[in-house]
Amino acid sequence: MLIIENVIWLLVLIGVMILIHELGHYWAARFFDVKVDIFSFGFGPRLFGIRRGETDFRFSAILFGGYVKMAGENPGDPAANDPRSFLAKPRWQRLIIAFAGPAMNVVLAVGLLTGLFMVRFQKPSGVDGPAVIGHVLPNTPAAQAGIRAGDRVLEFDGIKNPVWQDVVMKELASAKKTVAITVERRGQRIQTSITPVLDERLGMGVAGWVEEAEIQIGAVTSGMPAEKAGLKPGDVLLSVDGTPIRSRFKLQEIIRASGGKPVTLETVRNKQRRSVVVHPQKTLIEGKELWMIGVEPAQRFVEVRLSFPEALKHSVSQNLKTAALIYRFLVGLVERRMSARSLEGPIRIAQISGEAARQGLSTFIALMSMVSLNLAIFNLLPIPILDGGVILLLLIEMLLRRDLSLPVKEAVFKLGFVFLMAVVVFVLYNDLSKILPAG
Numbered sequence: 001m002l003i004i005e006n007v008i009w010l011l012v013l014i015g016v017m018i019l020i021h022e023l024g025h026y027w028a029a030r031f032f033d034v035k036v037d038i039f040s041f042g043f044g045p046r047l048f049g050i051r052r053g054e055t056d057f058r059f060s061a062i063l064f065g066g067y068v069k070m071a072g073e074n075p076g077d078p079a080a081n082d083p084r085s086f087l088a089k090p091r092w093q094r095l096i097i098a099f100a101g102p103a104m105n106v107v108l109a110v111g112l113l114t115g116l117f118m119v120r121f122q123k124p125s126g127v128d129g130p131a132v133i134g135h136v137l138p139n140t141p142a143a144q145a146g147i148r149a150g151d152r153v154l155e156f157d158g159i160k161n162p163v164w165q166d167v168v169m170k171e172l173a174s175a176k177k178t179v180a181i182t183v184e185r186r187g188q189r190i191q192t193s194i195t196p197v198l199d200e201r202l203g204m205g206v207a208g209w210v211e212e213a214e215i216q217i218g219a220v221t222s223g224m225p226a227e228k229a230g231l232k233p234g235d236v237l238l239s240v241d242g243t244p245i246r247s248r249f250k251l252q253e254i255i256r257a258s259g260g261k262p263v264t265l266e267t268v269r270n271k272q273r274r275s276v277v278v279h280p281q282k283t284l285i286e287g288k289e290l291w292m293i294g295v296e297p298a299q300r301f302v303e304v305r306l307s308f309p310e311a312l313k314h315s316v317s318q319n320l321k322t323a324a325l326i327y328r329f330l331v332g333l334v335e336r337r338m339s340a341r342s343l344e345g346p347i348r349i350a351q352i353s354g355e356a357a358r359q360g361l362s363t364f365i366a367l368m369s370m371v372s373l374n375l376a377i378f379n380l381l382p383i384p385i386l387d388g389g390v391i392l393l394l395l396i397e398m399l400l401r402r403d404l405s406l407p408v409k410e411a412v413f414k415l416g417f418v419f420l421m422a423v424v425v426f427v428l429y430n431d432l433s434k435i436l437p438a439g
Contacts, residue, residue: 005357006353014065015041016372017372021066024103026055026068029086040059040060042062042066044060072087073086091398092398102388113314117305130161131153133149141196173204174328176196176337198339203338204342215237215245216233216298217232217237217267217298220295224295225279230276241263245297257291262277262279264276323373329342344427383416
């Protein structure tokens with residue numbers, strides 16, 4: 001049942017992406033008076049549809065994808081001599097038609113986040129403040145670089161006075177790359193460098209640090225000491241035995257080192273400060289006995305609503321940062337610093353879609369925005385049969401001031417198709433390797 005639900009949400013997600021993307025091509029083609037023969041959801045044999053004017057709007061058998069078929073679109077097409085065919089139009093018009101699909105996906109990504117931020121914008125408390133290290137994990141690049149909890153990041157890889165999101169974006173894209181960092185510690189400026197390692201599960205760089213932030217209880221385990229002591233989800237954690245809690249790892253570190261002795265937690269609930277004594281108990285976790293109290297610490301989020309100008313500004317900024325991260329990830333793949341294992345195929349996207357939908361509409365909309373931006377960037381890659389490949393060929397022809405020969409175009413498109421099929425096979429294998437048990 002869960003699998004069916006995931007597939008349904010995947011079809012909703014992909015359906016919106018296809019509609020917006022192909023509408024971009026369709027509207028641009030109609031604007032330049034190009035005849036559109038087919039507007040299809042999916043590939044393969046036609047299932048059903050309706051004809052409006054000269055266009056067949058149809059649903060096809062393989063629903064994962066879609067296309068707009070324009071008259072005279074492919075080299076050697078008999079309709080190429082029609083003055084309303086795609087190839088009969090000036091190259092600059094064809095370039096706009098090819099670009100219109102990805103452009104609409106970018107518009108959708110920005111529009112969805114803008115609307116979401118106007119209705120419900122959840123952000124970590126203190127997210128706009130300076131980037132301060134809350135905890136450094138032992139034996140990690142951050143620890144080896146001499147970074148300590150409480151250090152304020154003054155400069156990271158050329159970005160001065162970054163917020164934490166800037167630090168994370170650079171960290172993720174810098175696997176196996178040495179990055180300069182300047183921190184402030186007790187009034188002193190300290191310059192060092194850090195080389196994030198490749199996290200095989202994420203396929204991106206990790207440094208081994210977390211930001212300093214307000215920590216609250218995300219969940220309480222039934223029957224555990226925290227529940228017995230009256231702690232509840234949403235309680236903000238201030239300190240444990242007088243030690244300030246500014247990261248979820250610090251709480252775990254103190255509890256596990258308690259040896260079972262009672263600990264005193266200072267918390268805030270409904271703006272009222274409370275002091276609670278909790279008795280840790282030994283719990284078996286992944287074959288190890290650890291002292292625990294049964295809470296899931298999480299960074300505290302605050303909910304705000306932004307005006308349209310502020311929401312639009314924040315949405316554009318967020319999408320630009322995400323696009324920059326995707327670009328740096330692709331560069332890292334070429335440089336063999338990043339792992340392609342982080343690429344998600346249809347199986348994993350279905351899982352993620354279902355999980356997002358179950359978490360709520362806002363989470364699903366945020367996912368849709370991110371997928372739309374990823375789709376736009378992927379389609380703009382200079383791979384034949386993708387929009388980016390079409391744009392590249394048109395730019396080459398504009399520079400040469402002549403058409404490429406038909407055999408060259410056919411060879412290029414065949415090569416692009418083979419490459420794309422190889423990518424599909426890889427991401428499917430990648431999805432299955434993440435889901436199926438090893439061995």
